[in-house]
Amino acid sequence: MxxxxxxxxxxxxxxxxxxxxxxxxxxxxxxxxxxxxxxxxxxxxxxxxxxxxxxxxxxxxxxxxxxxxxxxxxxxxxxxxxxxxxxxxxxxxxxxxxxxxxxxxxxxxxxxxxxxxxxxxxxxxxxxxxxxxxxxxxxxxxxxxxxxxxxxxxxxxxxxxxxxxxxxxxxxxxxxxxxxxxxxxxxxxxxxxPDEPDQAGQIGLLDELIADLVSEIIDMGEEQGELEAQLERLEASAAEHRDSVANAQRTLDAQMGERRELAKQQRGIDDRLDEIRELLARFELLREHYGVDRERLRAIQESGTLFAYVERVACPLCGAGPETQHADADCEGNVATIVEAATAEISKIERLSEELASTVTDLLTEQGSLSALRATVEHAYANVDAEIRQTMAPEVEEARAKFTDIIETRSVVRGSLALFDRLEKLEARRAVLDDVTPEPAEKAKVAVGFxxxxxxxxxxxxxxxxxxxxxxxxxxxxxxxxxxxxxxxxxxxxxxxxxxxxxxxxxxxxxxxxxxxxxxxxxxxxxxxxxxxxxxxxxxxxxxxxxxxxxxxxxxxxxxxxxxxxxxxxxxxxxxxxxxxxxxxxxxxxxxxxxxxxxxxxx
The missing domain is CATH 3.40.50.300 (P-loop containing nucleotide triphosphate hydrolases)
Incomplete structure (x- = not known):
């Protein structure tokens, strides 16, 4: 079955x-x-x-x-x-x-x-x-x-x-x-x-070529006039869609350029914020260092002040009187001078601390401004990116796809019209041979049909x-x-x-x-x-x-x-x-x- x-x-x-x-x-x-x-x-x-x-x-x-x-x-x-x-x-x-x-x-x-x-x-x-x-x-x-x-x-x-x-x-x-x-x-x-290579053979070859072309044209299922009209429409449509693709691409390029600039600006802000965070961390260490130095100098200042009020007595070891003692020569120091120097250094550290605090304040203010600016830039970037992804890129892709379809269809139509041109040339050539070719001799034929x-x-x-x-x-x-x-x-x-x-x-x-x-x-x-x-x-x-x-x-x-x-x-x-x-x-x-x-x- x-x-x-x-x-x-x-x-x-x-x-x-x-x-x-x-x-x-x-x-x-x-x-x-x-x-x-x-x-x-x-x-x-x-x-x-x-x-x-x-x-x-x-x-x-x-x-x-x-x-x-x-x-x-x-x-x-x-x-x-x-x-x-x-x-x-x-x-x-x-x-x-x-x-x-x-x-x-x-x-x-x-x-x-x-x-x-x-x-x-x-x-x-x-x-x-x-x-x-x-x-x-x-x-x-x-x-x-x-x-x-x-x-x-x-x-x-x-x-x-x-x-x-x-x-x-x-x-x-x-x-x-x-x-x-x-x-x-x-x-x-x-x-x-096979026939001898004479006019009859040429006609037979032309008949085969014509038959093959006719078969292709029938399978194609289109008339020549319809194809020519279709090609004219496709040419006009191709020109129109070519402009549409170019316009859409220009718009997309402009938006992508804007997105690149926003991304560059965002990277610049991020780099500066990272730099500020690093400076603030270092300044915090410097502030702590100033505090330690200030406490040490205050200790020197306070202990030196106490020395000024100590009573001078005989040496408990040798019994030498105060007038014969040379402690300042032995330690090469002068308590009053040291206290004075410590006081001056404390004043210097206080001044530096104030300058550091002012610098930190400026950095924090800049950090806040940059953070707000980054949020604005990030929002603008997101809007442009969304516009590109959701609107412009699909529009460009769709325009390109339509243009590609038109070009491919135009190519097919041109190929189909080329069949008619070839058929016309072959039929013209065969007509010329028919005018000069005598009737062929009778040949054995195979029965056609059932x-x-x-x-x-x-x-x-x-x-x-x-x-x-x-x-x-x-x-x-x-x-x-x-x-x-x-x-x-x-x-x-x-x-x-x-x-x-x-x-x-x-x-x-x-x-x-x-x-x-x-x-x-x-x-x-x-x-x-x-x-x-x-x-x-x-x-x-x-x-x-x-x-x-x-x-x-x-x-x-x-x-x-x-x-x-x-x-x-x-x-x-x-x-x-x-x-x-x-x-x-x-x-x-x-x-x-x-x-x-x-x-x-x-x-």
Whole structure:
């Protein structure tokens, strides 16, 4: 039994906001007002499955990445993360993560295409690229994406649901359908011998180059005129944001300069306060030293004064009288002189102490002033720092991020426009060769497409679905190999109104999903249809208008619920709500475009 995939969630994330929408097994319906992001949702899913670029819309602003949750019918689940500007992917499974490249590589699973193909048993398959050259290409998931993500512009197109209208890609797109309907790829095709290096060979080479460029342009999903208009807007926006970044940077530089000056001033104050504290500590020691000296000198002064009042008597040892004693000669001192000197020194110390006290007072006054000034400077520094951190730095960072996004987007747009320039030059060169090249000789060709038997069986499947929906007429369906499209009741599908084209395109897409599941053939397993019931919203012609009076809408939803309530998954994007009688059993999400009611939109 083949393994199938299921979409689980799509999440947009940014530094300060997030938006998520979840999907479930069975039938999912996203409906509501216009300009709420419904079609952008389909484009975002395609982008997360390997698309090269996501359309720029104003609502994208502020989001930096997208996550897509996927799971398989075997119970595995993965999350793919990608920058909203494009590039490679981050794959997360549980706690493990790894990088997946955007570019497809044959039989390798280190890229998003190979990883997804491996999960649905299609890795390593090859599809025919040229029926005349018998050349094959490695099957990419991008070959399948347009079959399972049918956007509004494609679902109403006049061409076949099986190919996008580019002749150079028709062979590869029909080969992809053959692979899905039969399970057989083109690996067995043997390439034709190379042509001689003549004009025919040049044309063949140009055709290959043109086909590759057309394939890239289709994957890009943008028109040349839209890209040129977008580039003009981006150039203007880049100039505007460049000025914004410069202005914001100048303001930030000025505030950072002010913060540096305040920090320098604060350091100067701190250095002076440290110096004052050190001086005060030393002066305290000096004050204590003065006190000790003063006490010592006072003791000398007092003891010397006492000597003046002592009576002179005979020496108790030798009996010598006072007049014969020479104590002053023995000690070489004069008590009166010593007392006088001590008194003078005390006066000097008192004077020095007063000067010291005055100096300490001045230092304390300066310390108080500096402390108050430091508090003011510290407060100013805190205000400037807070302004830088909370306002200016984020503004500059945001301005830079916006400018970077614009520059990156501009680069992508320029690269995309370069594809159109190259294509124009190659087509001009080929036109010149066509004018001078004779008809080439008949060569062996490889049959393109699938057999009559498979075409008949598949046509019966489409016929069964249309009848179940009560599509007008007898619903006789057969496949026209010349146009690669279906004829319904004798009328080509592409010749009907765009509303009926949308419904029948939806029938073909659903038939492809069911046919693969019933025959256990590989298929992604999910289907996203944007505006299949277009005839009810934007009718075109009498056929579309007449359809509005039928019960096709009710039968459409009833059929989907009955046939896709299990492991398969169908996602319908519509403007109008499903009928009330069919709401039960649907996973319904409504975009109201009303901020006060329900969900406004995708973003």
């Amino acid at each position: 083949s393994s199938y995939l299921r979409l689980d969630k799509l999440r947009f994330s940014g530094p300060s906001k997030r938006s998520e929408i979840r999907f479930y097994s069975g039938v999912n319906v996203i409906c509501g007002a216009s300009d709420t992001g419904k079609s952008f949702l389909a484009e975002a899913v395609d982008f997360m499955l390997g698309g090269s670029e996501l359309k720029v819309i104003p609502e994208r602003e502020g989001y930096s990445s997208i996550e897509l949750g996927l799971s398989s019918t075997e119970g595995q689940s993965w999350t793919f993360e990608r920058a909203i500007s494009g590039g490679d992917f981050i794959l997360r499974q549980g706690q493990a993560s790894e990088k997946l490249r955007q570019s497809h590589a044959h039989e390798r699973v280190d890229n998003i295409s190979g990883f997804l193909l491996a999960k649905i048993d299609l890795l390593g398959k090859r599809i025919l690229k040229s029926s005349t050259k018998n050349k094959t290409n490695s099957l990419s998931f991008r070959n399948l994406a347009r079959l399972v993500i049918v956007q509004e512009g494609e679902i109403q197109q006049k061409g076949s649901p099986f190919w996008g209208g580019q002749f150079t890609l028709k062979t590869a797109e029909l080969a992809t359908i053959k692979l899905l309907l039969t399970g057989i790829d083109d690996s067995a095709v043997v390439s034709a011998a 057999s009559e038997v498979v075409a008949h069986q598949f046509s019966l499947k489409v016929e069964h679905i249309l009848k179940a929906w009560n599509f007008p007429g007898e619903c006789r369906v057969h496949y026209d190999k010349d146009t690669s499209d279906f004829v319904i009741d004798g009328k080509p599908r592409g010749s009907r109104g765009k509303g009926l084209r949308a419904i029948t395109h939806a029938a073909v897409s659903i038939a492809l999903l069911e046919y693969c599941q019933e025959h256990e053939l590989p298929h992604p397993g999910f289907l996203l249809l944007d505006s299949p019931l277009l005839a009810y919203f934007k009718p075109e012609g009498d056929e579309d208008t007449a359809l509005q009076g039928t019960d096709l809408k009710e039968r459409f939803y009833s059929y989907l619920k009955a046939h896709h309530g299990g492991e398969s998954q169908v996602i319908i994007i519509e403007n109008q709500h499903p009928p009330d009688s069919e709401l039960e059993g649907l996973n319904l999400t409504v975009f109201t475009r009303n901020p006060a009611e329900g969900r406004f939109g995708l973003l």
